[in-house]
Amino acid sequence: MKLARDTWLIFERQLQLLLRNPVWVFVGVFQPVMYLLLFAPLLKPALNAPTQAEAYKIFVPGLLVLLAIFGGLFQGFGLIAELRAGVIERSRVTPVSRLALLLGRSLRDVVSLIAQAIIITLLALLFDLRVFIGDLLLAYLMLALIALMTSAVSYGVALKVKSEDALAPLMNTVAQPVLLLSGILLPLTFAPGWLQGIANWNPFSWAVDGTRALFAGDLADDKVWQGLTITAVLAAAGVFWAARQFARSVR
Amino acid sequence: MIETRGLRKSFRSRAGRETKTVDAVRGVNLEVAEGEIFGFLGPNGAGKTTTLRMLATLIEPDGGEATIAGADLRKDPAEVRRRIGYVAQGGSTWDESTAREELVLHARMYGIGKAEAHRRAARALDAFQLTEYADRKCKTYSGGQRRRVEIALGIIHEPKIVFLDEPTTGLDPQSRAHMWDEIRRLRTDGMTVFITTHYLDEADALCDRIAIMDHGEVVAEGTPAGLKREISGDVVLVGLDAATTPQAAQLLDSEPYVNKLETVDEGGLRLYVDEGATAIPQILRRVDHAGFTLTSIELHRPSLDDVFLTKTGRSLRES
């Protein structure tokens, strides 16, 4: 009860500050639209897809997972600014729930990601993408779990390293192999065996496969529940770890 | 209200390959009574902030115990948080939000309902003369306005004790005087106020009792007047050129009215006497008779700096 109330309190504040900044809102909408309009047309020939709609079915889920990963991983920068301004320390002298300090922030990230995802989906509909609403909602759940995990981890790492200079290379180093090995931009079906072997160890690769299966309408595909389970477990672990960083002493 | 026993904290910091340990606070015992303004006076790095952050539950002590407003710091930090307010040295407002938003949010983080939080924010804005700027972003505030917002944040939940870490650093003399009035008003409202400062005049004028801190230890504790009385008597500063100082020291050290004598580095002497007004004529006569040239002579009623000097061998102004 207190957790829910405190989480809402932090979430409300964070969302309000986000909406107040028109630059962020603009970037948040503009970026994915650019991907869709400028990158997607290359896909049909590249993927050898029979129609543009087929190409979108492969590309859009990948793009959404990509946004979820990157949107989350770079949230830590905002937290470092808050740390420096003394806002975190100010929160920590109050009895407010430590888990809520994290969840309120991560929830804001999840909500803004889902808003982006909806914009992209609607645009893709214009390009003849078709997906069942139930499948789509499950796909959004997957995205929400990914964003929850990556943003929590980013916040936790930010509280540990406490400086942008350390956070930037760290997050880039993590993001790069994750991105390359998840088959986000191009499916790994084209990949040689050894590469697929490594990708099997990348949880995001499972998430991408699951999301693609959902967009393809294959709800019964094992990849769906496998992807959801893996991301849910990792999100829970990420939240648990990051909340402990909020509870521990930070300067 | 506050009682600490043997509070300790060390930090490990890495410089290159070596790890160094800084004993920031080494065994602090304090007693602060209800309704007083208690001051923590000490130079940079003395350990004031570290002590305050321990008492405010922000960092865990390495050793020692403390009871704060009846709650045990170790066993029940959550209860301590409910009973105290804390205003950090480095500020705590967010540039992009307004004073009113900050106050409402902060009150709500203490579990206060929305309507009541708004009422309290309005009252606090009024009390700290901030109503005029209440709905402007914090980044547009002057240093003094910002400091007032931060102090209003620290007391929005009406705590029994409020910790203010250097509340007046960076303010102009007029704003400082205003801030002192605000702090006295908190005491009138029944709050116990714990401030840190490295201003001697602030400790002297504002605080009911002070503890002087140096290198992580409390070196003296008492009322400002009591501490000054303790080091007994007045100080006479005798200006001499460096060459004649040693001889003059020898000469004056044997005078019966001189309790203690110290040489000032750049030349000159510091004499501790019971009564400056009667000592000065005698000093003048003695020095003149011996043929030394005086460049100056000054009478000092003891200040807290002299207390600091007696206890640590350094001047607070120099360190």
Ligand SMILES: Nc1ncnc2c1ncn2[C@@H]1O[C@H](COP(=O)(O)OP(=O)(O)OP(=O)(O)O)[C@@H](O)[C@H]1O
């Ligand atoms: N997080 C930390 N890591 C390492 N050393 C620290 C840390 N915090 C404080 N110290 C060290 O502990 C000592 C005491 O610092 P503290 O901030 O308590 O001093 P202070 O009395 O508040 O000084 P000031 O008047 O400058 O604010 C200093 O030597 C400082 O460098």
Ligand SMILES: [Mg+2]
């Ligand atoms: Mg300090």
